[in-house]
Structure formats: C-alpha cells, structure tokens
Amino acid sequence: MGGDHGPKVVVEGAVMAARRDGISSIIVGNLEEIEKLLNQYPESDRSLISVHHASQFIQMDESPGLAIRGKPDSSIRVAFELVGAGKASAVVSPGNTGAIMAAGVFVGGTLPGIARPAIASLIPKGVGATPTVLLDSGANTGCQAFQLVQFALMGSQYACSALGIERPRIALLSNGTEASKGNDIIRSAAMMLSEIEGLNFIGYVEGRDIARDVVDVVVCDGFVGNIVLKAMEGSVGLVIDSIKAAMEHSLRAKFGLWLAKPVLRSVFKDKLDPSAYGGAPLLGLGHIAIKCHGSSKSRAVMNGIRVARKFVDEDVMQQLHTALGHLDSKMGTVDHDGGNGWSRVFEKRTTRGRKEGKGADEINGGKNDRR
Numbered sequence: 001m002g003g004d005h006g007p008k009v010v011v012e013g014a015v016m017a018a019r020r021d022g023i024s025s026i027i028v029g030n031l032e033e034i035e036k037l038l039n040q041y042p043e044s045d046r047s048l049i050s051v052h053h054a055s056q057f058i059q060m061d062e063s064p065g066l067a068i069r070g071k072p073d074s075s076i077r078v079a080f081e082l083v084g085a086g087k088a089s090a091v092v093s094p095g096n097t098g099a100i101m102a103a104g105v106f107v108g109g110t111l112p113g114i115a116r117p118a119i120a121s122l123i124p125k126g127v128g129a130t131p132t133v134l135l136d137s138g139a140n141t142g143c144q145a146f147q148l149v150q151f152a153l154m155g156s157q158y159a160c161s162a163l164g165i166e167r168p169r170i171a172l173l174s175n176g177t178e179a180s181k182g183n184d185i186i187r188s189a190a191m192m193l194s195e196i197e198g199l200n201f202i203g204y205v206e207g208r209d210i211a212r213d214v215v216d217v218v219v220c221d222g223f224v225g226n227i228v229l230k231a232m233e234g235s236v237g238l239v240i241d242s243i244k245a246a247m248e249h250s251l252r253a254k255f256g257l258w259l260a261k262p263v264l265r266s267v268f269k270d271k272l273d274p275s276a277y278g279g280a281p282l283l284g285l286g287h288i289a290i291k292c293h294g295s296s297k298s299r300a301v302m303n304g305i306r307v308a309r310k311f312v313d314e315d316v317m318q319q320l321h322t323a324l325g326h327l328d329s330k331m332g333t334v335d336h337d338g339g340n341g342w343s344r345v346f347e348k349r350t351t352r353g354r355k356e357g358k359g360a361d362e363i364n365g366g367k368n369d370r371r
Helices: 007-021 031-038 064-070 075-084 097-108 145-163 184-194 222-248 251-272 298-313 316-331 341-355
Strands: 025-029 049-053 090-093 121-123 132-135 170-173 201-205 217-219 280-283 288-291
Touching (some): 007 025, 007 049, 007 298, 025 075, 031 049, 064 097, 075 090, 075 097, 090 097, 090 298, 097 280, 097 288, 121 222, 132 145, 132 222, 145 170, 145 184, 145 217, 145 280, 145 298, 145 316, 170 184, 170 222, 184 201, 222 251
Parallel strands (some): 025 049, 132 217, 170 201, 170 217
Antiparallel strands (some): 121 132, 280 288
C-alpha cells in the first residue's frame, strides 16, 4: 500500500506473475480497494491471487521503527507475519525501505550472527556478462568493518546461488585500487576478508569498475551504495534523454534511431531498466524479503515476485545460513554491541600497524594487493 503508485501497480504485477509464471500471491492491504482493482481482471487472471486485509499502511516519510510499533496492522508487518505463520514464502514490497527492514527484524529476526541485513542490488554489465551484486545499496549507514565482511559473505553466496557464479570475485568499493586507499574501516575489512579461506577476495575496486567484468560482488556501506545506485540510474536517464533530444532536431537521426530501435529496446528495456531486475533482496533477514524501487511499476513488481520465487526454489536462505555458520565458527560469537572478537583482533592489528607507520599491505603481509 505504501509505494509511490499505490496498490494499482502491485495488483497488476501480481496478476502478470500469475498469468505468465503461475505464481500465486497474497496481496496485503485495504481489502475493499484491492478487490475493486482485482475485479477489473478476468477470473482466470486472479484465480491464484488472494487478499489479506490490513487496516494500516506506512508512508514513505514515516519513521520506520515508530511506525512498525505504532501500526501493528500495517500491510508490511502483516505480510511478514503471514510468512512467519507459514502462509506465504516471501515478502515483496515497493514500500518504505526502513519499514521493510524494521518489520523483517521485528517479526522474523535475522540470520544467526548477522548484525545488519543489507540490500543486494544487481548492476548490469556488458553483453553476455552476469550482473554485479552491489551491497549494501541503501539499508545501512555507518557500517563497521565486520559488518562489511558479513555483507561480502552474503553477497558471495547470493552470487553463487541465485546467479550461478561458481567462484564470485569479491571487492570492496574504495577511492583507489591500491592497498593504502580507503579509510580505516575499509582497510580493516580488507584484512578480515583476506583471511577467509575459500573466499575469492580481489581487493579494492573503484566506482567505474562496478559495471565492468572485473568483479562480481562489490561491498560498501548503504550510504555510499545508494548514491552509487541512484547516480547510475540517473546516467541511464541522461543517455535516453540525450538520444531523444538529438532525434527531435534531425531527420537523419530519426531514421537512424528507427533502424536501431530493436537493439536499443533490448539494451535499455531488458538490460539497463531497473524494472527488468524486479527487486533487490534484503540479505540477512530471517525471512525472504524483496525490496522493489519505491517508484516501481507493474513490470518491476512482477519481476520482484519472480526473484522471490527463485529464492524459494533455490533454497537460498538455507545456503546463506550454512555459509554464515562457517564464518561464525571462525569469527567467534557476536557480542551485545554487535561486534565480535575476530573483528577486534584485526582492528587492533590495524591500529598497531598504523602507529608503526605501515601501510595496509604491510600489516597484512601483502595479502590485500591481490588485483
């Protein structure tokens, strides 16, 4: 109920997912409003869709924590409760990101050892290449080093399970590829990641590398990740607007665009349009949650539902649970402040090395400079 375009696009997206893929959905929200929208479709299109009434919804500008506690019958909280009760398998929503996070944690908790779930967005690469996983792309700000390490582990497992990448290349987003770049948190995270056996950590990448076939999982905090994501979306919009403007002033350009229309459509609609990827999973929550863009239209909602079903079919949650369990055994038990003994050991090492005038590569025996 809380997306920019209200329930209309959600209903249409659910109908499209049922019609094209046979996926059943429970639409949570105002019963009267949703049924009025559903009744516009033939019975055959809505046979796999049911409605669960929720008398409240959380708007985009509301405080997530206060809203979740103050609105117990909000559509997003009720949706998670349906998953918790075993009546649904996943939550898909274009609503308030913070509210989705808060409701997911409040109702289903997080995976063992996870301090903060992260949004994993897919960034398109060149022709034929598998998209890059960017996380966190908006759920958290002010992350500590061990949280970035957890993001890397979850992103690696997601790339394996959902994208079929056998040994994903993991990198931290920084202001340069040299081991001396980045801030203290980035350097501490790099040292932790370089110590994890079996993880294909390649060091640092810059913003221009995200859409190139040099990395599969890019890790950063949500403040940086969200800016990167929105900047890339804006760049695509700039290219589209520039093409349209050039076409308006030249018959030759119009003819050339007409000839190139099939190619441009496949590039911009199937590859560069965010709605083609549907939604981004909130990795680390105890239940499957797919966050669609707040301005999502029906196509994005439909593809978000498809992503949710893929998570269920591939048993991604269990695989994440197993992978994080292996990490937990190495890092120790998470303490009440959200830290852990392993991260503190490396942070002390980093601090001691800086006092001795060493760079990050020297502190870690050169293991960070792996690109």
